[in-house]
Amino acid sequence: MIYPYFITYMAAGLILAGGVFAWALKNGQFKDQQRARYLPLEESAKAGPPSDLSRIRKTELGVLAGLAVAGLGASGAAIVFSLLQNRP
Amino acid sequence: MPTPPFEGKGKRPADEIPEPGRYATARGFCLTSAFWMIVAASAGLLGATELIAPDLPGSLAWLSFGRIRPVHINLVLFGFVTPGLLGAAFYYVPRLLRTELFSERLGRLTVLAWNGALVAIVVSLCMGYTQGREYAEPVWPIDVLVVGAFGLIFFNLALTVKNREEPLLYVSIWYVLAAVILTAVTYALGNVIWRPDSGALSGIPDAILLWFYGHNVFGLLLTPLSAGVAYYVIPRACRAPLYSHTLSLLGFWSLLVIYTHIGTHHLLQVPVPTWLKVIAVTDSVAMVIPVMAFLINIWYTARGRLGEIHADIGAKFVFTGTVMYFFVSIQGSMMSLPQVQRVTHFNNWVVGHAHVGVLGFAGMIAIGGLYAVLPKISGRPLFSRFLADLQYWLILIGVTGFTVVLTVAGLIQGNAWLNGETVYRVLGEIHMYYIVRAGLGLMVFSAALIGMYNMARTLFPRKGGAP
Known part of the structure; x- marks a missing residue:
């Protein structure tokens, strides 16, 4: 009686994650990683130069x-x- | 000195002033977080005071420690930290995807449902209605409401992703989507939602399921949401690209694979299958992989740019949260070892660990996220940088103090019990630490009040103030 609950729980997580990972791989989410690094910065262009400590x-x-x-x-x-x- | 990106006085460029209704969901979650932080902190302070003076509530059963403690925990988790992190997410998700949120109306409805659930949690727990399972105390109708709210959030965010103009999903998007859907599933399973009468299985299976839930409701909700905020706020504050997006994805996927299995490390003294304990301990130690992938990435992004971090109050909170994450993760991995647990389990050490994790790590990042997005969603500079700094130091000293006194108290308790000492004789030895803890709680409560005031003055300025 013990096993089905947590085996199902763990398996569901892994299967779900595997499915999404396959989708990401197929849709090129792991390509162009250099551009991805800059995505949060698009609004920051207007900011001034860095300040000193x-x-x-x-x-x-x-x-x-x-x-x-x-x-x-x-x-x-x-x-x-x-x-x-x-x-x- | 140049004006930092998110602070300073004066008008902001017209294109940065959001049109009415935009970011209503983010705004709603921000206010939710600030308000419920006050209630959560006051419940914690009351509980801490009752540990010093157990007769304090007298005959007022609804204020007794057994009811106030779950109120405190549930409100910190679902009232303060999660909405704070979601408030930031509802701002950055559309920005990173270069689109609008799928539905602000649905978002507002979600905020209402969320607050309804929080009110119901407080009222029902104070009245004594509880499932009696740690972190899963709320009764079935509230469980349904919480799962429904997470479902609505996922629906809204997933359709925003579907409508995106930016093809690449930045790592923060991965984290927030995973957090919301995994928590919806974890919450439903952990609360045994298919058994409305008890909300529980029976015997050992219930303990196992509860601790899968008990650990994951923090680890798969607060951790990924916090990571998502940090990955957004730190590069922006530093005006530098993320150190490595590939490393961030490695951290994300390894978190998903490893974190889901470690709940049983709470049950090493319980007759659960040995192989499950081995998985739990092994994966607890293996958590060093996602943790260090995240921390190395954030810290290398900020390397040589601490001036920018300190100039930006949001980033300052977030960066401190990442340092706390380092502590709590190292602690967590070590605490899963059976030899260490013999001393540290079932006492105040664990309470100290929880405060570092939830307040020091996720709470700090939640507040940092709020301060980072507040000027954006309001179109105004932050009302007071001074008050935000004051709040920062009150929380930092509070949480560091919690860690020290609760760790010391925990070691006294753990070592005494290991040597066969009776419980009541130890209580006198830790009394002083409880007094200090309550004092520190007062600081955190004050910080919550300051934060609410600062946010309210930013979002609702007096007439004639800056636009």
Whole structure:
């Protein structure tokens, strides 16, 4: 009784994805990938030149980087701690 | 300094002022997101406060934790984040396809139905009507309404794709279409919609099906919608082409193949078939493929252009969301390992993980998407960049704080239980973390109020203001 539900669920996803992938392949969706890279930019042509980083923004970036390193460090430490605590 | 593309004061070119009625659907979903973020955050804040003071609701059953928690979760998922991402999508899909939305009228109807479902969710859950399955609490009539709304959205977007003038489908289009149709199917299956009386199977099959749903309703809804927004907003803000469209498609298709199978990693302690657990854990680790394909692509597009990212408040939110995505994905893959789960499962670690994912990643990108499209759909500059920045920092500090305190609390709980400690003795140890969590929740609630005000003033300026 268990198998039919999730096998159907997983198979439906794969079959659906396979069908759409075949459609995409047949319709040339994987060609001209260079042009595809520029599609979001069509409206941006009017924008001015890029702006430089101000000192405040550099500080902001530093704070963000600090948060990122702290978060990653905490996660890593927690995982190492978990693995060490659970040694068989 | 030159005026960034989406901000600044003064008149915008006439061709950028949308005619009345255009983008009504995008506008509706944007407002939906901003409004329900307030309600969702207030429910979360109330729930967090009740964890500190369990007697707070007194005899008001409709405010009890068991009812407020599902209200919070369902509103964050369907009230705040999903509509925010859809608001951006209803703007960028027609633009990328160089056509108009198939039907703004149908879109408006969808927004109405969506909000009707949200009201029904709040009322029914507060009254105690629930299916009692995590993330699938709403009762059958609401399930039908939600699936119907997703069906209408897919219909509208699919016919927009059909009417397109641009033959190539940009990766954001792939992501949004996949998210909508997969969620319609996942929601119907996961809520066992063919059994209106219970909304559930029985025994282990129900647990398996529920967790396919429970994971996919986030992974196959919020992740692809967020990726779609990021792939649109970041190249525009950087004024640079996407690093690799081929890599983005690799990420999309691998997400589709891998993500659909990993729900059982929530059930590693349950007697489900071993082969299913192996698939779930293996694919959870394999998620590094779509995740890194996405992140490498976005970060290489933004490489050397962080000045532009910071100049554009929408992109700033979105880019931060991608950093959070990195954290939550690494966490997710690691948490699927049985050895790690022995400590991290069934405690506040998971709650911290969920907040990084839904608020830090998808929520941040949803708000970024709103700020990116607001000036376009309103034809006016954003009312206040300062308020948007304030909102950004409140949410960033809030979600980072959530992560730290909930992770610490989770480790205390997990380690104590693993060593045979009783539950009530641990509660005292984590009390302080709950207090800090509630304080951080207040920051997020404030951020939601600020965001709503900023959006309302942008969309509905006072008479005599800028056009």
